[in-house]
Amino acid sequence: MKNETDARLRARAARVIPGGMYGHQSVTKLPAGFPQFFAKAEGTYLWDSDGNKYLDFMCGYGPNLFGYGRPEIDAAFTQQAKRIDTATGPSEVMVELAEKFTRQIMHADWAMFCKNGTDATSMALMIARAYRGRKKILLAKGAYHGSAPWCTPMPAGTVPDDRNHFIYYSYNDVNSLELAIDEAGDDLAGVFASPFKHDVIVDQEMPSPDYARRARDLCDKNDALLIIDDVRAGFRLTRDSSWSSLSIAPDLSCWGKSIANGHPISALLGSEKAKEAAGQIYATGSFWFSAAPMAASIATLKLIEETDYLERTIELAEEMRSGLTEISQRHNVPLNQTGPAQMPLITIPDAEGKADLEKGYAFSSEMIRRGVYFHPWHNMFMNAAMTKDDISQTLDAADASLAAVKDTIVAKP
Amino acid sequence: MKNETDARLRARAARVIPGGMYGHQSVTKLPAGFPQFFAKAEGTYLWDSDGNKYLDFMCGYGPNLFGYGRPEIDAAFTQQAKRIDTATGPSEVMVELAEKFTRQIMHADWAMFCKNGTDATSMALMIARAYRGRKKILLAKGAYHGSAPWCTPMPAGTVPDDRNHFIYYSYNDVNSLELAIDEAGDDLAGVFASPFKHDVIVDQEMPSPDYARRARDLCDKNDALLIIDDVRAGFRLTRDSSWSSLSIAPDLSCWGKSIANGHPISALLGSEKAKEAAGQIYATGSFWFSAAPMAASIATLKLIEETDYLERTIELAEEMRSGLTEISQRHNVPLNQTGPAQMPLITIPDAEGKADLEKGYAFSSEMIRRGVYFHPWHNMFMNAAMTKDDISQTLDAADASLAAVKDTIVAKP
Numbered sequence: 001m002k003n004e005t006d007a008r009l010r011a012r013a014a015r016v017i018p019g020g021m022y023g024h025q026s027v028t029k030l031p032a033g034f035p036q037f038f039a040k041a042e043g044t045y046l047w048d049s050d051g052n053k054y055l056d057f058m059c060g061y062g063p064n065l066f067g068y069g070r071p072e073i074d075a076a077f078t079q080q081a082k083r084i085d086t087a088t089g090p091s092e093v094m095v096e097l098a099e100k101f102t103r104q105i106m107h108a109d110w111a112m113f114c115k116n117g118t119d120a121t122s123m124a125l126m127i128a129r130a131y132r133g134r135k136k137i138l139l140a141k142g143a144y145h146g147s148a149p150w151c152t153p154m155p156a157g158t159v160p161d162d163r164n165h166f167i168y169y170s171y172n173d174v175n176s177l178e179l180a181i182d183e184a185g186d187d188l189a190g191v192f193a194s195p196f197k198h199d200v201i202v203d204q205e206m207p208s209p210d211y212a213r214r215a216r217d218l219c220d221k222n223d224a225l226l227i228i229d230d231v232r233a234g235f236r237l238t239r240d241s242s243w244s245s246l247s248i249a250p251d252l253s254c255w256g257k258s259i260a261n262g263h264p265i266s267a268l269l270g271s272e273k274a275k276e277a278a279g280q281i282y283a284t285g286s287f288w289f290s291a292a293p294m295a296a297s298i299a300t301l302k303l304i305e306e307t308d309y310l311e312r313t314i315e316l317a318e319e320m321r322s323g324l325t326e327i328s329q330r331h332n333v334p335l336n337q338t339g340p341a342q343m344p345l346i347t348i349p350d351a352e353g354k355a356d357l358e359k360g361y362a363f364s365s366e367m368i369r370r371g372v373y374f375h376p377w378h379n380m381f382m383n384a385a386m387t388k389d390d391i392s393q394t395l396d397a398a399d400a401s402l403a404a405v406k407d408t409i410v411a412k413p
Numbered sequence: 414m415k416n417e418t419d420a421r422l423r424a425r426a427a428r429v430i431p432g433g434m435y436g437h438q439s440v441t442k443l444p445a446g447f448p449q450f451f452a453k454a455e456g457t458y459l460w461d462s463d464g465n466k467y468l469d470f471m472c473g474y475g476p477n478l479f480g481y482g483r484p485e486i487d488a489a490f491t492q493q494a495k496r497i498d499t500a501t502g503p504s505e506v507m508v509e510l511a512e513k514f515t516r517q518i519m520h521a522d523w524a525m526f527c528k529n530g531t532d533a534t535s536m537a538l539m540i541a542r543a544y545r546g547r548k549k550i551l552l553a554k555g556a557y558h559g560s561a562p563w564c565t566p567m568p569a570g571t572v573p574d575d576r577n578h579f580i581y582y583s584y585n586d587v588n589s590l591e592l593a594i595d596e597a598g599d600d601l602a603g604v605f606a607s608p609f610k611h612d613v614i615v616d617q618e619m620p621s622p623d624y625a626r627r628a629r630d631l632c633d634k635n636d637a638l639l640i641i642d643d644v645r646a647g648f649r650l651t652r653d654s655s656w657s658s659l660s661i662a663p664d665l666s667c668w669g670k671s672i673a674n675g676h677p678i679s680a681l682l683g684s685e686k687a688k689e690a691a692g693q694i695y696a697t698g699s700f701w702f703s704a705a706p707m708a709a710s711i712a713t714l715k716l717i718e719e720t721d722y723l724e725r726t727i728e729l730a731e732e733m734r735s736g737l738t739e740i741s742q743r744h745n746v747p748l749n750q751t752g753p754a755q756m757p758l759i760t761i762p763d764a765e766g767k768a769d770l771e772k773g774y775a776f777s778s779e780m781i782r783r784g785v786y787f788h789p790w791h792n793m794f795m796n797a798a799m800t801k802d803d804i805s806q807t808l809d810a811a812d813a814s815l816a817a818v819k820d821t822i823v824a825k826p
Contacts, residue, residue: 023697126570154695157539282567284436287677
């Protein structure tokens with residue numbers, strides 16, 4: 001596999017970018033065969049800077065919902081950009097997009113737009129505190145809500161004071177949630193929850209109805225806000241906010257990544273009772289009012305509403321999941337496939353059932369050599385441009401990959 | 414002046430957007446005649462949603478440096494977007510852009526890219542703290558560095574703990590700076606400075622060489638980082654970082670707004686000594702690695718390097734400033750024109766010399782009725798698409814506007 005260009009670019013990057021790359025798209029913590037730089041994207045495929053082609057199961061870490069370069073969405077972006085994009089004020093599309101979100105997301109009575117997922121979660125934090133003038137915020141241990149000082153997963157550059165009023169509970173653990181609520185006492189501002197447990201490395205978990213219902217009830221009882229961070233999973237589980245399948249409406253929901261199929265925009269949606277507090281905080285950004293990504297988001301929401309993208313994606317995802325199960329059993333190499341099939345985390349467990357990263361690296365290295373971009377420790381994403389042929393190709397690659405790594409893996413039944 | 418569409422859009426927005434609009438582009442604190450929504454942007458002109466045309470002196474609050482829709486820049490964006498934009502990894506343009514920044518900005522040995530100006534300032538904050546593991550950060554009172562909890566100008570939704578380790582000094586006041594440094598003691602991590610004092614409402618001030626030199630010396634003496642927040646003023650004073658005209662190099666500089674002429678990208682640049690700390694923090698965002706805005710930024714940096722955009726803009730700006738002085742004297746209505754001519758704050762002073770907002774509102778209302786978008790309390794921005802005719806039109810409008818408001822203004826010589 002050619003990688004000369006990638007190697008050359010990495011050497012150049014090391015000189016002018018700290019660590020050679022930073023953030024979630026750095027491949028420092030991926031096996032050696034993973035390319036750092038890409039040159040082309042189309043549908044569900046990526047080409048790296050050396051011309052190697054990949055069936056991409058990361059979808060840009062979420063933004064790609066309908067396939068890279070989906071024509072209707074990009075046309076909406078381009079047509080809007082020709083008229084007006086970033087200017088001294090917003091455009092009519094901002095109102096249209098807010099109206100569309102409030103029609104399509106049941107709990108939402110209003111919308112605010114921003115750029116990063118972290119913008120949406122930080123605004124949710126501020127609105128929850130402004131709501132009743134309280135300070136305590138509950139977060140699930142290990143959950144990712146962004147990279148600002150209050151939530152970044154790595155402590156470098158933060159101070160303990162950044163988290164003075166955060167209380168951590170265990171996802172899906174009603175008792176732990178209740179203890180955290182008690183600890184907050186009459187200073188409880190809000191409770192953050194991921195739509196499902198999608199922490200890195202560890203098995204994904206769907207929310208237990210008990211836990212989700214208790215979170216809603218306790219927020220109501222304490223007049224605090226329930227915040228669902230749908231930045232990563234939004235529109236991948238359902239067309240509404242992700243706990244709608246449990247008949248639970250949050251007060252605030254955070255959105256990003258997929259809402260304009262890769263064009264830069266994120267959103268905070270809220271219910272009427274949080275609107276006044278939302279109007280009190282000051283949050284803004286140079287490009288938050290840009291019109292072209294909003295037009296792209298309207299086109300994306302239209303496809304979400306009008307097509308069977310979700311059912312088709314889930315069908316393919318389940319086909320892949322059962323195919324991988326069959327292959328795993330045939331080779332007697334265990335695979336842990338957790339989370340929703342269309343947002344799978346796929347790891348190879350050790351004797352205790354925990355992800356064995358070394359084995360996972362070996363497997364994903366073989367997959368990438370075969371042109372399938374499988375991530376060894378982050379949940380993956382499927383998109384609506386994927387086909388049955390793509391799944392067949394993936395299963396063929398998985399079959400060959402597991403065969404290739406079998407000797408180096410002590411398979412445990 | 415027609416405003417039916419704007420009024421209709423505002424009514425719709427009030428239902429689905431908190432406060433009807435939020436952030437720096439809300440016109441809540443502007444006189445009644447200012448439109449909230451725009452439909453078209455071209456060169457240095459804006460059209461509101463009712464079709465009224467404006468010569469725009471806000472330039473999107475900064476992003477518009479070369480005129481809206483500058484062809485070379487938008488072509489670079491579009492061509493890159495056709496190949497790859499937001500994907501599972503960055504593209505070669507990211508390395509090219511980092512190299513170009515480090516060549517053109519003298520102090521910079523490396524670059525990191527993000528989306529909001531606040532991202533760049535928050536990363537600077539974290540890097541300064543990571544650099545020697547210290548906590549105290551100095552900020553000038555009243556300076557704007559973004560809208561995150563640690564820096565937002567409005568307290569709603571923040572907690573006092575967000576600012577436990579910030580010490581505030583007075584811009585341009587060496588004594589106040591020294592006292593703040595003393596207070597930080599051996600826990601000094603970094604000192605933020607705006608390139609010039611561009612706070613809202615109050616007179617702008619250029620940095621005194623004494624103050625700027627002392628900030629650099631004290632950072633060196635204490636092994637702390639000097640951070641210039643060039644988000645707003647970058648490339649509008651000089652082609653290098655803004656204190657280069659004083660022969661002062663910061664350790665970190667924050668950029669945004671204008672660096673891709675309106676396409677969404679911001680940047681943090683740093684010197685070699687801060688590179689290791691920069692590699693330690695975790696900061697990232699869904700769209701930070703998108704290639705198209707980086708291609709647009711390369712095209713923008715090329716125009717900055719190769720054209721006389723800056724000299725032409727300053728020449729027109731000074732023509733406008735002296736024209737306004739003449740008109741002001743002729744009508745016997747004082748105008749305070751402060752800051753660099755190309756980033757002017759223009760207010761009407763009261764008896765004590767402070768901005769009289771009521772009078773400023775009256776003046777800017779008359780200007781906007783005549784098709785010139787003048788802001789009453791925020792610094793404005795000129796761009797390289799402006800012409801001598803635009804300045805003549807502006808001066809004619811200012812002449813008529815001052816005549817119109819003269820009766821309502823008690824002019825004080």
